[in-house]
């Protein structure tokens with residue numbers, strides 16, 4: 001594999017503003033007309049991500065999210081299939097300084113247990129698994145909007161049996177002020 005080939009979808013999920021000196025400005029800008037878009041689209045579509053993941057055999061769930069907003073879902077959700085057993089997926093959302101992460105988790109259907117010890121969705125205020133836990137959810141129903149500090153982590157876990165359809169998550173980075 002040459003150095004130009006991605007080994008993970010996460011290595012490609014760099015936003016057009018990521019290396020800019022200002023969050024609102026693109027990293028590079030065409031002259032003389034700065035309004036001409038560079039590249040074919042604003043970011044990777046879900047189909048792009050699926051193709052790249054298939055092509056390079058990337059991890060099937062989880063990732064590092066640095067674009068200012070988007071969606072992600074449990075494995076199988078977009079195919080209307082149950083998530084697999086033994087899933088352990090972590091999505092880490094990393095905003096720039098001055099922004100915080102707003103997260104909505106919708107259409108939840110995860111095996112219910114009294115303390116969510118079998119299958120669960122966990123949201124933490126930070127980017128490490130030991131960061132403060134804000135939510136732990138199983139069963140069905142939406143999770144009310146959760147706002148974290150600059151970084152947020154969502155971990156999805158399933159055990160050996162009793163799968164369901166999982167969840168759809170929508171996040172955005174919003175000014176902290």
Ligand SMILES: [Ca+2]
Nearest residue numbers: 111159161162
């Ligand atoms: Ca289960």
